[in-house]
Amino acid sequence: MKYEFDTADQLLKLCKKHKCSISEIAKRYEAERSGKAISTVRSGMKRARDVMYEAVKEGVKSTKKSKFNLSGGDANKLFQSLSSLKLMMGNKVTVRAMAYAIAVGETNANMGRIVAFPTAGGAGVIPGALFSCAEHFKAGKRQLLRGMFTSSAIGIIIAEGATLSAAKGGCQAEVGAATAMAAAGLTEMRGGTPEQCFHSAAIALKSYLGLACDPLGGLVEVPCIKRNALGAVAAISASDMVIAGIESKVPFDEVVKAMNDIAESMSERIRETALGGLAITKTGNKVKKKLGLKITKEL
């Protein structure tokens, strides 16, 4: 294959060789591997964008609580606060990013339709960061698609070099990966170079190494949904740092190796089993009881 890559290094070489962006290579790679036309590949991504958009729009309106009352209505609270701007994060872009990220998480918890980008648990970060920033700099729909393709390329590299499964790598593989993906996508949308995209992804991912997956009752709600909000803000921050001229000291491929090393040394208790961390706190056990799950230990 002409456009195959599974490291940042290979992808950067392809960008240089073909004088194009990461999103362009990602598109060509997908067309090549699936045997489909570029236009078909683009429509696939449009569908993903539309589903995410729906989830965000529905989510910020809804005040519905989830089945076990663990989440619901927070996206709406944040969205409402946008008009008053009393928050410290007085910048609309970040508050809106949090609202959107939470909106997707709440939609997901209520069995609504979302895009697992890269997974359902981390699905709020990318729409949160990308949609909010796109609104801010009035990006066109095409620009948004480019951001999404770039995010996907980063995701593929993480999946190849480490993992996107919380059962294997904890939450660094879900919210952590999503944050790195969003940071790179955003940097491309802002006109950053492929190198800058990877610096953004590296800075973001480094901050999430080792994050435990310890959801209450094993449900994708607490801490997941709010983690997505902070992930979206972290992605924006990482991209801002890079646009300001900052670089990651450790190259992205090395960060992915570190992530894999940490995944291998993480205890099973904090890898999507609900047997450690927040899941076995007093509050966590209350949720378990409600769900009829076995209580193993209490912190």
Place this chain on the structure above:
Amino acid sequence: MTQLSVFDVAGPVMVGPSSSHTAGACKIGQFARALFHTTPTKATFYLHGSFAEVYKGHATDKALISGVMKLRTSDPRIKEAFKIAKAKHIECVFKKKDLGEKFHPNTVQIVLENSSRKLSMIGSSVGGGVIEILRINKFDVHLQGRAGKYLSIIVCHENHGSKTFNKILNRIKKLGIRIINTQTTKYKDKNLTIIATDGRDNKRITIKEVMDIEKSIEGIEFIRSLSKLEKQ
């Protein structure tokens, strides 16, 4: 290099709450159904590992049965899976079962049956909605379910000599479908072969062509195409 799709990462489009426990489970159900080929009257799900522990909160049960009823991962009717199954007269049974250490924590064994046939399949959901099929009846296999890559044809055939097998391959080639590779597993006097085909130029084997092959070549127990599973 596994050649993941951009849409494995930016996808699947799905009904929540979990990509591995809901969307992946639905896809495993779809595979079982495609292999069984008709609506079963009974579906038994043996849940292993994390599937057994947290399936209720993640609607894994609804997702599995939805897949068996050919609902897509994005279908909002997944919520009403039990009602729909009842209307279709499918008896659903869920049991916990330790399938052994070698399986991923998110694994299920599905047994589908009707008055004349029975199919057993083991599948794992390995993250982000990507799945793997590891056993079909008694045959150990390794079939990866990635977005846009469900182009495999699966044949169970007799294994005395390679006559039946070659006939099948020739017929598929004659239809203008390119074969990338084949993977054969043996059990007693039967072989199970997974034929990976190339989706170039949108060429897919049709259900009718598959059925023609099953009828006209002797020694085939069953042949199934998975190309219908391609869409999310």
